[in-house]
Amino acid sequence: MERWATFDCYGTLIDWNGGVGRELERLFGAARVGVLLGRYHEVERELQHERPTASYREILTRTLPRLGHVPADEEDALARSLPSWQPFPEVPAALQDVKARGWRLAILSNTDRDFIEASIENIGVDFEFAVVASEIGSYKPDHGHWRAFRERVTPDVHVHVAASLFHDVAPATELGLSTIWINRLGEEPEPQPDVELHSLTGLGAALDALA
Secondary structure, X not given: OOEEEEEOOEOOOEOHHHHHHHHHHHHHOHHHHHHHHHHHHHHHHHHHHHOOOOOHHHHHHHHXXXXXXXXXXXXXXXXXXXXXXXXXXXXXXXXXXXXXXXXXXXXXXXXXXXHHHHHXXXXXXXXXXXXXXXXXXXXOOOOHHHHXXXXXXXXXXXXXXXXXXXXXXXXXXXXXXXXXXXXXXXXXOOOOOOEEEOOOOXXXXXXXXXX
């Protein structure tokens, strides 16, 4: 039996808010980070909807100046810093446990190939493959990532694991997939996932229970 777990990367495996937040603090000051981080999420979502064929590097570079004035040579600050963003502490061990249980791993990410390869190296755990937005001309929550996954794999069991309700849990639910929501921010679930965790700790047992 082929059991596959697909993952969002940024916010789920890699500390996305931490990476973006550090650059916002450097450029705009610590006092504004909370407000600007919330605004960043909104603007990025708008641009991904408006420009589904744009690279994620372009999305990052276009989003930052919309938050406030930045020098021209800093507009790509987020793109420059992203390859150094680190995984959440529990992620490598949790993924190794999942693999030891016989699950195969793939990433479905709203990003570019060079970014995801750098992040996988930082995680230190091998994935079978990754589907990235810039190669399929589609950003989640559109279903393009899942279509691309199914063009390569026909799993007996498929569970999607992600932190974003909007980008991942909702579309995966629409497609009839089981979902594990990594609720790192203490949010209220809408839609309701099959399993809610607050980190990847315990992920292996949760996947086995769904299978």
